[in-house]
Amino acid sequence: MLGGKSVLGEIRARFQAALSGLVDSTVEYLDLIHRSQSQRFGDYQADLAMALAKHLRRKPRDVAAEIVARLEIADLAEPPELAGPGFINLRLREDYLARRLNALLHDERLGVPVIESPQTFVVDYSAPNVAKPMHVGHIRSTVIGDALCRTLRFVGHRVISDNHIGDWGTQFGMMLYGYRHFLDADAYRQNPVAELARVYRVVRRLMDYHEAKAGLPERKAEIARRRSSIEGLRERLADPTLDAKSKDKLTKELRRAEAALAEAERDLASVETLLGEVEADPRWSGWAAAHAGIGKAVLAETAKLHGGDEENLRLWREFLPHSRHEMERIYRRLGIRFDYTLGESFYHEQLPGLTEDLLRRGLARVSDGAVCIFFDDLPAPMIIRKQDGAFLYATTDLATLRWRMENWRPNAILYVVDHRQSLHFCQLFAAARMLGYQDVTLQHVSFGTVLGEDGRPFRTRAGDTVGLESLLDEAVRRAAEIVAGNDDAKPQGPELSPDERRRVAEVVGIGALKYADLSQNRSSDYVFSYDKMLAMNGNTGTYMQYAYARIRNIFAKGEVDIDALRLAGDQIVLAHPEERALALEILRFPEAIELVLEDYRPHQLTSYLFDLSNCFSTFYQECPVLQAPSAEVRTSRLLLCDVTGRVIRCGLHLLGIETVERM
Numbered sequence: 001m002l003g004g005k006s007v008l009g010e011i012r013a014r015f016q017a018a019l020s021g022l023v024d025s026t027v028e029y030l031d032l033i034h035r036s037q038s039q040r041f042g043d044y045q046a047d048l049a050m051a052l053a054k055h056l057r058r059k060p061r062d063v064a065a066e067i068v069a070r071l072e073i074a075d076l077a078e079p080p081e082l083a084g085p086g087f088i089n090l091r092l093r094e095d096y097l098a099r100r101l102n103a104l105l106h107d108e109r110l111g112v113p114v115i116e117s118p119q120t121f122v123v124d125y126s127a128p129n130v131a132k133p134m135h136v137g138h139i140r141s142t143v144i145g146d147a148l149c150r151t152l153r154f155v156g157h158r159v160i161s162d163n164h165i166g167d168w169g170t171q172f173g174m175m176l177y178g179y180r181h182f183l184d185a186d187a188y189r190q191n192p193v194a195e196l197a198r199v200y201r202v203v204r205r206l207m208d209y210h211e212a213k214a215g216l217p218e219r220k221a222e223i224a225r226r227r228s229s230i231e232g233l234r235e236r237l238a239d240p241t242l243d244a245k246s247k248d249k250l251t252k253e254l255r256r257a258e259a260a261l262a263e264a265e266r267d268l269a270s271v272e273t274l275l276g277e278v279e280a281d282p283r284w285s286g287w288a289a290a291h292a293g294i295g296k297a298v299l300a301e302t303a304k305l306h307g308g309d310e311e312n313l314r315l316w317r318e319f320l321p322h323s324r325h326e327m328e329r330i331y332r333r334l335g336i337r338f339d340y341t342l343g344e345s346f347y348h349e350q351l352p353g354l355t356e357d358l359l360r361r362g363l364a365r366v367s368d369g370a371v372c373i374f375f376d377d378l379p380a381p382m383i384i385r386k387q388d389g390a391f392l393y394a395t396t397d398l399a400t401l402r403w404r405m406e407n408w409r410p411n412a413i414l415y416v417v418d419h420r421q422s423l424h425f426c427q428l429f430a431a432a433r434m435l436g437y438q439d440v441t442l443q444h445v446s447f448g449t450v451l452g453e454d455g456r457p458f459r460t461r462a463g464d465t466v467g468l469e470s471l472l473d474e475a476v477r478r479a480a481e482i483v484a485g486n487d488d489a490k491p492q493g494p495e496l497s498p499d500e501r502r503r504v505a506e507v508v509g510i511g512a513l514k515y516a517d518l519s520q521n522r523s524s525d526y527v528f529s530y531d532k533m534l535a536m537n538g539n540t541g542t543y544m545q546y547a548y549a550r551i552r553n554i555f556a557k558g559e560v561d562i563d564a565l566r567l568a569g570d571q572i573v574l575a576h577p578e579e580r581a582l583a584l585e586i587l588r589f590p591e592a593i594e595l596v597l598e599d600y601r602p603h604q605l606t607s608y609l610f611d612l613s614n615c616f617s618t619f620y621q622e623c624p625v626l627q628a629p630s631a632e633v634r635t636s637r638l639l640l641c642d643v644t645g646r647v648i649r650c651g652l653h654l655l656g657i658e659t660v661e662r663m
C-alpha cells in the first residue's frame with residue numbers, strides 16, 4: 001500500500017503539511033475534507049478555509065489561497081480549484097488512481113490501513129435470555145455486534161466478544177415451576193429442549209392470564225378516562241370563538257389522544273382474547289384456577305435458586321445445557337462465535353461483595369430498605385439490592401463491568417442492546433465512573449425495534465414474538481424458490497445441482513436476513529418484510545450476492561484465469577469515464593470502514609457496497625469487458641472487475657455475510 005494510507009488519508013496528510021505553521025492543532029480542520037457530493041466539485045473537497053479563517057481572523061478566500069499555495073499535491077491531483085467563499089476542490093489524476101488500484105491487486109486488505117494504535121474492545125452483544133426462545137429482536141443485536149467485531153478486528157484492534165446471556169433470571173423460576181407441575185416425563189426424556197420450552201410456555205401463559213385478569217378493571221377505567229377526555233377536547237374544539245392557533249393545538253392534542261385510545265383499546269382486545277381463550281378451554285381454565293398464585297410462586301422458586309437451594313440448583317444445572325445447546329445451533333447456522341459466554345450466573349457470587357463495597361465507599365446508600373446509587377443528573381437511582389434482598393439486572397451488569405475491567409483492561413466496552421435500555425446504561429456508566437473507571441470508553445450501541453408490516457412490533461399471528469429459528473427457515477425457504485427460479489431461467493439451462501441449490505439458498509437466505517438488518521441505520525425501527533429483504537433489486541443482500549456472482553461469472557464465461565492475470569501486475573489503465581468512476585469508488589472502501597467505526601454503524605458499509613455495485617453496473621453497461629477493443633483494455637477491465645468483486649466479498653465478509661460463486 002502506498003504510504004499505508006487511504007486516498008482520503010493521503011490527501012489529509014498533504015493538507016496537514018500545508019497547515020503546519022498556520023495552526024497548532026489541525027485535526028478538526030482535516031475532518032472538513034471529504035468526498036465531493038457532485039462531480040462539479042471534483043473528487044474530494046476541502047471546506048476548511050472558512051473555519052480556519054474565523055480562527056485566524058482573516059478572509060476565507062485568502063486563507064484558501066494560501067493553503068493552495070502551500071499544498072504539495074501535484075503527484076496526486078490536478079492543480080486545486082478555488083470555489084465560492086473558499087472551497088478547495090481536488091480532482092485526482094488518472095495515473096495516481098491507476099497506481100493505487102494496481103497496488104490493490106496484491107493487497108489482501110484492499111487498501112484498508114492497519115490502525116496505528118490498536119486498542120482493546122469488549123463487545124457485549126446478542127445476550128438472549130436462555131430458556132426463552134430467541135426472537136427477532138435478538139437478531140439485531142447479534143448481527144450488528146458480529147459485524148462490529150469483524151470490522152474492528154479487520155482494522156487491527158484487539159476484540160473480545162462476550163455473550164452476556166441471561167441464564168439466571170425469573171425464566172428459571174418459571175421453568176422450575178413448570179417442571180414441578182406440568183412436566184410430561186416421557187416427552188422430557190425424548191426431547192428435553194422441546195418439553196422445557198412447552199412447560200415454560202404453559203407457565204408464561206398462566207402468568208399472563210392472571211396478570212391480565214388482575215389488571216382488567218384498571219384497563220377499562222383507563223379507557224373510560226381517555227374517552228371522557230376526548231369528549232372534553234371535542235367540546236372545546238366546537239367552540240366557535242376559538243382562534244386558529246388554539247384550534248390547531250387542540251386538534252393535534254385530540255389526534256394524539258385518539259391514537260392513544262386506539263392503542264389502549266387494541267391492548268384491551270388482546271387481553272380479552274387471552275382471557276376468553278383460557279376460560280373457554282376446560283383444561284386451561286382448570287389450570288388457571290388451580291394455579292392462582294403462580295406469579296408469586298415463580299418468584300419464590302427464583303429466590304430459592306438464588307439463595308442456593310440444592311434441588312433448584314441441581315435442576316438449573318440440568319436445564320442450562322439444553323438451552324445452551326439450542327442457542328449454539330442457531331449461532332452455528334448464523335456463522336457466529338463468541339470468545340466468551342459469561343452469563344449473568346457467572347457473576348452471582350460477586351454481588352454481595354460488590355454491594356458491601358459500594359456501601360463502604362459511600363457510593364450507595366440504603367433508602368426504604370433498598371440499596372441504591374443516586375445520581376445528580378439522572379432521573380432515577382440505580383437499585384442495587386431490593387428490600388427483600390434480591391439483586392437486579394443492573395447489579396449484575398455493574399459486577400460484569402468491574403470484572404471485565406479487572407481481567408481484560410479494555411479501552412472500550414460496547415453494549416449492543418436495544419434502545420429501551422438506554423436509561424439502564426446511562427446509570428450503569430455513571431456508576432462505573434463513580435467506581436473509578438475513568439479511562440474506558442463505555443458506549444451503548446443502541447438500536448430500534450423490528451416492526452411487522454402493520455407497523456407494530458413484529459409478531460406471529462398468535463401474538464407470540466417470532467422465534468429466530470423459524471425466521472431463518474422461512475428466509476431460506478423463500479431464497480430456495482428464488483435460486484431455483486433463477487437457475488431454471490438460465491439461457492443454457494440450469495447449472496446448479498440440487499445440493500448446490502440448497503447451499504446457495506442457505507447462504508442467500510441468511511445473508512438477506514443479516515443484510516436487511518445491517519442496512520438500516522441502527523437507531524431507527526425497521527419494518528421486517530421477507531419480500532423486500534430477498535428482492536433481487538435494490539439495496540438487499542440478494543442483490544449484493546448476485547453482483548458478486550455475476551462478476552465471477554464473467555471470468556467463468558471468458559475462461560479467464562484471473563489469479564494468473566492478477567500476478568502479471570500493474571495493468572489497470574483508466575481511460576473511460578466509467579472506469580475512472582469505478583476506480584474512485586473502489587478506493588473509497590477504507591473510508592466506508594472508517595465511517596462504520598466512527599459511530600458503530602454498519603449501514604455505512606452496506607450503503608457503500610450498494611454504491612459500488614451500482615457504479616459497477618454502469619461501468620459494465622458502458623465498457624465491454626470480454627469483448628473489449630484490445631487485449632490490453634480487456635485485461636485492464638477484467639482486473640477492475642476482479643478488484644470490485646474482491647471488495648464486495650471482503651465487505652460482505654465484514655458484515656458476516658458469505659458469498660457464492662454461482663447463483
Ligand code: ARG
Nearest residue numbers: 124127128129164166397417
Ligand atoms: N439479556 C438482556 C436482554 O435480553 C440483554 C443483555 C445485554 N447486555 C448487558 N450487559 N446488559 O434484554
